[in-house]
Amino acid sequence: DTGVSQDPRHKITKRGQNVTFRCDPISEHNRLYWYRQTLGQGPEFLTYFQNEAQLEKSRLLSDRFSAERPKGSFSTLEIQRTEQGDSAMYLCASSLVGIAGVSDTQYFGPGTRLTVL
Amino acid sequence: GQNIDQPTEMTATEGAIVQINCTYQTSGFNGLFWYQQHAGEAPTFLSYNVLDGLEEKGRFSSFLSRSKGYSYLLLKELQMKDSASYLCAPYENYGGSQGNLIFGKGTKLSVKP
Numbered sequence: 538d539t540g541v542s543q544d545p546r547h548k549i550t551k552r553g554q555n556v557t558f559r560c561d562p563i564s565e566h567n568r569l570y571w572y573r574q575t576l577g578q579g580p581e582f583l584t585y586f587q588n589e590a591q592l593e594k595s596r597l598l599s600d601r602f603s604a605e606r607p608k609g610s611f612s613t614l615e616i617q618r619t620e621q622g623d624s625a626m627y628l629c630a631s632s633l634v635g636i637a638g639v640s641d642t643q644y645f646g647p648g649t650r651l652t653v654l
Numbered sequence: 655g656q657n658i659d660q661p662t663e664m665t666a667t668e669g670a671i672v673q674i675n676c677t678y679q680t681s682g683f684n685g686l687f688w689y690q691q692h693a694g695e696a697p698t699f700l701s702y703n704v705l706d707g708l709e710e711k712g713r714f715s716s717f718l719s720r721s722k723g724y725s726y727l728l729l730k731e732l733q734m735k736d737s738a739s740y741l742c743a744p745y746e747n748y749g750g751s752q753g754n755l756i757f758g759k760g761t762k763l764s765v766k767p
Contacts, residue, residue, distance in 0.1 A: 570754065579741050579757030580697065593754065628696060642687070643755060645696035 539563060541646035543629050549652045550619055557615045558649045562631030569612050570643060571604055572628040573597070580628055586612060587634065619653045626650050658758035660742050665764045666732055674727045674761045676742030684747040687755060688716050688727045692738045700727070700740075729763075737765045 542561045550556050562569045568587050572580035583602070584594045588609040598604075601619075606612040616623055626648045632641035657679040666672040678686070685704035689697035703709055703718035703725065715728040727740055739760035747753035 572757075577759065579743075579759050580755075582754050582756070585754060642699055642702060644699065645689075647696050 541629055541631050541644055543646040543649050545649055547650045551654050552621060553618055555617045556619060557613055558627055559611060559613050560629030560646060561611045563644060566631035566633045568632045568634050569606055570630040571614050574626045574628055621653045624651055624653045658742055660758045660761045663762045668732055668734060668765055668767050670732050671730050674740050676725045678723050678744045680744045680746045680756055682747040683744055685745045686718055686725050687743040689741040690738050691741060697741055732765050734765050737763060
């Protein structure tokens with residue numbers, strides 16, 4: 538399977554614990570996005586990378602959240618001191634953007650469902 | 655600012671045609687995407703419009719009017735498996751190559767026998 542993969546698919550944690558999620562994009566894609574989605578809502582943008590550079594962060598991304606893409610391939614999203622409000626589906630997407638930077642089709646992974654007790 | 659409006663829920667009958675409307679207000683608009691999302695699954699790409707007009711792809715078609723800030727997704731010959739949420743997502747360009755998708759809340763379509 539050469540699509541976007543995410544690990545783990547489900548995570549249950551206690552409030553105050555740290556969690557880390559991993560995303561492996563489609564191999565030739567240079568952009569990688571993180572979104573958060575709660576029930577009945579569309580995905581909310583969190584941050585994105587072009588290669589290893591983090592180009593944009595949403596105001597939703599508090600200082601408890603950090604994302605990395607150290608070698609421009611896979612990415613990790615860490616949430617420190619989790620809160621119950623962090624319970625959501627965390628989606629990763631990837632795309633290929635050329636020099637002209639035209640709108641890119643994003644392909645989503647299956648998501649990581651986080652439950653904070 | 656960003657504002658995306660689409661109906662929360664719609665119901666249609668198997669074999670029928672349904673049109674899901676979306677209005678949007680974004681800065682730096684550079685095209686509009688539609689995604690399908692089945693319950694508990696990730697969104698999957700359906701269509702992309704950057705120019706005004708209708709794009710047809712099998713049973714699904716998507717229309718865009720940039721001047722009106724309006725798009726619709728048309729689903730023909732509805733099947734039970736089309737029951738899903740349909741997400742309208744304008745692409746907002748910040749300048750240069752930077753930008754991202756802004757998703758609406760989605761329209762939950764229920765197809766009845």
